[in-house]
Amino acid sequence: MLAETLAAIRPADQRALAEARAHQDRLTKPRGSLGALEDVAIRLAGAAGACPPPMPSPAALAIFAADHGVHARGVSPWPQEVTVQMVANFLSGGAVANAFAAQAGVPVTVVDVGVAADLPDAPGLVKRKIAYGTADLSRGPAMTVDQAVRALEAGIVVARGLVAEGARCLIAGDMGIANTTASAALVSVFTGKDPAEVTGRGTGIDDDTHKRKVAVVREALHVNGLSHDEPQPAGSSPSEALRALAAVGGFEHAAIAGFILCGAAARVPVILDGVIAGAGALAAAALDPATTDHCVAGHRSAEPGHAATLDHLRLRPLIDLEMRLGEGTGALLAHPMVCAAVRMMHDVATFDAAGVTEKPV
Ligand SMILES: O=C(O)c1ccc[n+]([C@@H]2O[C@H](COP(=O)([O-])O)[C@@H](O)[C@H]2O)c1
Numbered sequence: 001m002l003a004e005t006l007a008a009i010r011p012a013d014q015r016a017l018a019e020a021r022a023h024q025d026r027l028t029k030p031r032g033s034l035g036a037l038e039d040v041a042i043r044l045a046g047a048a049g050a051c052p053p054p055m056p057s058p059a060a061l062a063i064f065a066a067d068h069g070v071h072a073r074g075v076s077p078w079p080q081e082v083t084v085q086m087v088a089n090f091l092s093g094g095a096v097a098n099a100f101a102a103q104a105g106v107p108v109t110v111v112d113v114g115v116a117a118d119l120p121d122a123p124g125l126v127k128r129k130i131a132y133g134t135a136d137l138s139r140g141p142a143m144t145v146d147q148a149v150r151a152l153e154a155g156i157v158v159a160r161g162l163v164a165e166g167a168r169c170l171i172a173g174d175m176g177i178a179n180t181t182a183s184a185a186l187v188s189v190f191t192g193k194d195p196a197e198v199t200g201r202g203t204g205i206d207d208d209t210h211k212r213k214v215a216v217v218r219e220a221l222h223v224n225g226l227s228h229d230e231p232q233p234a235g236s237s238p239s240e241a242l243r244a245l246a247a248v249g250g251f252e253h254a255a256i257a258g259f260i261l262c263g264a265a266a267r268v269p270v271i272l273d274g275v276i277a278g279a280g281a282l283a284a285a286a287l288d289p290a291t292t293d294h295c296v297a298g299h300r301s302a303e304p305g306h307a308a309t310l311d312h313l314r315l316r317p318l319i320d321l322e323m324r325l326g327e328g329t330g331a332l333l334a335h336p337m338v339c340a341a342v343r344m345m346h347d348v349a350t351f352d353a354a355g356v357t358e359k360p361v
């Protein structure tokens with residue numbers, strides 16, 4: 001299923017990109033006056049291979065939840081059971097993601113890919129547990145390659161299902177206590193930045209804990225034979241990318257990578273959230289660099305590894321509100337902006353059609 005998905009991914013269509021740029025310039029507004037929104041509209045035209053691109057609506061949010069063996073190293077101030085408790089909160093509609101999703105009119109699916117507890121069946125819950133949390137990435141590989149592939153495929157299956165139900169925009173969210181440690185390790189490996197530059201304070205840690213967290217990320221790279229000095233060259237070796245993802249990632253990172261790959265293969269745009277979704281996108285891009293052409297950066301998280309991620313992927317975030325929650329919240333806020341950008345391509349009159357005089361050249 002992974003190979004089939006990778007084989008279906010195409011880069012941005014150059015003709016649609018050129019057509020979209022030319023169309024933008026004929027619309028009744030000064031050229032460039034919509035700033036980054038113009039880039040989003042053009043980007044989605046390239047991704048869809050059509051100008052104007054289809055409306056990225058309705059959207060669907062999937063929150064991938066999992067636990068992390070590295071929690072035992074004291075890298076998060078929160079107890080591990082908060083992951084399963086927040087899953088219950090998502091399912092009963094009480095989390096921030098639910099409020100933002102309701103505001104944006106987006107349905108929420110929660111996917112258990114590795115929560116360290118058994119979950120009862122519930123509407124809105126997809127059960128694809130690979131294991132009860134990863135192994136401690138600072139002592140050895142967090143996942144086997146087989147587990148990583150199964151998590152990637154869980155993300156693909158979820159994305160396929162949402163697209164089959166009519167979603168025309170996918171939003172990737174996450175939940176997993178300690179997952180900013182795995183994110184930092186992935187960001188370091190895939191961008192080549194030193195762990196000290198890309199390891200942040202996650203849910204909020206003091207200076208001593210932050211020092212320990214950086215050391216844990218360094219150990220994780222060392223023990224797994226990975227180096228930030230030799231980042232996985234994007235796409236040049238999918239098997240090395242997969243090994244790196246398995247070694248220092250989490251089940252939710254792998255599932256998010258699969259979710260993004262499936263969106264790209266189906267030509268359905270994916271709005272990325274914060275550093276966890278970003279780390280998943282780095283892994284997806286390392287498996288096939290064309291994947292990024294189908295992604296929009298919803299926001300920039302306060303987590304330092306996220307800025308490094310967006311720079312590496314050459315993605316410009318739509319929103320920067322110093323948020324660092326995850327769950328898909330930043331991407332949900334960006335969705336109406338992405339829709340507005342595309343609607344502009346459909347609805348705005350050209351200078352010719354509206355009889356508005358163009359600026360003399
Ligand atoms: O999305 C982000 O950029 C982000 C930044 C910091 C924290 N989080 C969330 O906080 C949790 C992980 O934080 P921590 O400190 O336990 O590693 C996890 O559930 C994430 O969704 C998310």
Ligand SMILES: Cc1cc2nc[nH]c2cc1C
Binds near residue numbers: 078176
């Ligand atoms: C309460 C809480 C909610 C979250 N949502 C995403 N990560 C989270 C981490 C905590 C601790």
